[in-house]
Amino acid sequence: MRMICAALAMFILPGGAYAQQSKPAAPAQDLSFVATEDLIAKLQKESNQGIGTHETAWATGFMAIDDEPKFNGGIIGSAKPVVSPVMRELVRRGIAALPQLINHMSDARPTELIVGDGFTGKWFGSEYDQRDRDPRKPPPGVRAPFSNSSGTPQREFDHYTVKVGDLCFVAAGQIVNRQFNAVRYQPSMCLVVNSPLETPALAAAVKADWNGLTAAGHQRSLEEDALNSVDPELPQEAVKRLLFYYPDAGNAVAIRLLDRPFFDTTLVSNFFRNSLLETNDNGQQDKLMADFRKEHGEVNYRAVEWLLTWDSIFPQDPVNAEQSRNKIVSAKMLRRLFPGVDPYHTPMLDAVTFYNQHHLVDALAAFHSREIDEAIFQVLRRAAELNTKDINDQFEQCDLAYACGKRLIRPENRDDLDRAFQSLDFQGDMKDPQRARKIDQRVQKFLHDLIIKLTPE
Numbered sequence: 001m002r003m004i005c006a007a008l009a010m011f012i013l014p015g016g017a018y019a020q021q022s023k024p025a026a027p028a029q030d031l032s033f034v035a036t037e038d039l040i041a042k043l044q045k046e047s048n049q050g051i052g053t054h055e056t057a058w059a060t061g062f063m064a065i066d067d068e069p070k071f072n073g074g075i076i077g078s079a080k081p082v083v084s085p086v087m088r089e090l091v092r093r094g095i096a097a098l099p100q101l102i103n104h105m106s107d108a109r110p111t112e113l114i115v116g117d118g119f120t121g122k123w124f125g126s127e128y129d130q131r132d133r134d135p136r137k138p139p140p141g142v143r144a145p146f147s148n149s150s151g152t153p154q155r156e157f158d159h160y161t162v163k164v165g166d167l168c169f170v171a172a173g174q175i176v177n178r179q180f181n182a183v184r185y186q187p188s189m190c191l192v193v194n195s196p197l198e199t200p201a202l203a204a205a206v207k208a209d210w211n212g213l214t215a216a217g218h219q220r221s222l223e224e225d226a227l228n229s230v231d232p233e234l235p236q237e238a239v240k241r242l243l244f245y246y247p248d249a250g251n252a253v254a255i256r257l258l259d260r261p262f263f264d265t266t267l268v269s270n271f272f273r274n275s276l277l278e279t280n281d282n283g284q285q286d287k288l289m290a291d292f293r294k295e296h297g298e299v300n301y302r303a304v305e306w307l308l309t310w311d312s313i314f315p316q317d318p319v320n321a322e323q324s325r326n327k328i329v330s331a332k333m334l335r336r337l338f339p340g341v342d343p344y345h346t347p348m349l350d351a352v353t354f355y356n357q358h359h360l361v362d363a364l365a366a367f368h369s370r371e372i373d374e375a376i377f378q379v380l381r382r383a384a385e386l387n388t389k390d391i392n393d394q395f396e397q398c399d400l401a402y403a404c405g406k407r408l409i410r411p412e413n414r415d416d417l418d419r420a421f422q423s424l425d426f427q428g429d430m431k432d433p434q435r436a437r438k439i440d441q442r443v444q445k446f447l448h449d450l451i452i453k454l455t456p457e
Helices: 002-007 036-045 085-092 098-106 164-176 200-210 215-227 234-245 247-258 265-274 282-312 321-337 354-363 370-384 391-408 411-422 433-454
Strands: 057-060 070-074 110-115 121-124 160-163 183-186 190-193
Touching: 036 085, 036 098, 036 110, 036 164, 057 183, 085 164, 098 164, 098 200, 110 164, 160 164, 164 200, 164 215, 215 234, 215 247, 234 247, 234 354, 247 354, 247 370, 265 282, 265 391, 282 321, 354 370, 354 391, 370 391, 370 433, 391 411, 391 433, 411 433
Parallel strands: 121 190
Antiparallel strands: 057 070, 110 160, 183 190
8 A cells, every 4th residue: 555655646645745834824713702794704814725725735624623634636745724713613603604604605805815826727617516415416507526627617717816705615515514615726737716706506506405404404414424425535524523513423423433344355346346347147246246245244245335336426537448337337236236225325334444444533533532432442453353465455454553543542652653653564575475474463463562552451
């Protein structure tokens, strides 16, 4: 996995991909007693690029908490997004502020943030992350996020002054767990502005999807994002919001997700790609699935269902010829083998990878409870019991263990954990069985020692 990550570094990198902030964040201030209308008026003073308003970085994070923005792509060395106290307070208010945020999406008052300098192409888009995850039901006049990469550029501009309504659009998305990017980077050296003022269909879509949202409806929507989405990234962001806005429900959902058993990523992927997708014979497919289920158990079988679902809804554009073929074959196979599964509204997958559980543990960093800490310790125990043979799986297993250790270990032992983790060497020729065995032994020793260190005396 480390080798793979290095190859992707020009496009996707963790938080270290950010340069130093171009402008310092404003000092913390208590805005809890300021009226929502007055907070919205204060948006005119916004001048920093943040989540949803960044020219060169695709960043995600939950503004209401001290959440480290995640760099999902863009230009390496981009300034780190700044979350202003005003935006943070608006998002913290949740559905209490949502009606006013929606009403102010037509607010044309200018902010102090001007974008567009130095880009070769700049245009107004209509990208919208809709409430219903089924892309076959788009609201009128909008398109899926990032879809301008393949579409014809819309109206162009020279420079654009971000408006108060644009920031209200971003803040509303933060509350309902949708990526409403008013400003985003488009490779290479282009800029897309999705403004509800320049593209009124965006404001209309938000109103149609979220106007009149109640606390019960908000909680239910977040629970669906966390438990019933095939997208492996969506639950992490949904759980943050559940824990912040509805702590009891969030605690229950977090523990439910942490309690999932691990499936064998390499085993499932190899079976799916090299066996199941290689036959068009229904009888052979049935036999392959039945034999796999009998030999490798229900958890790995469910993971095959998840891969079929994921492939069947893979974005149509852009895909290569193999992805396009797999999308068609997987959709057909899913309908036949799992006729009750709606790929856009899936039942909870009671199985998980090391990778996704690692990122869930990281997502819970700002939230502490005895129940969640105990569930994370059990995650570590279950991970340590598995003897993984694939080098990528071993790395992800150790990455998960390190995330659990960071969460649970005493501060005075943190340096020991860091040194132990960094001493693990995953480089080299994995075709060498002797070296592979040695690495597996080191991984198991690391996991064993970490559990001993974390186990109360």
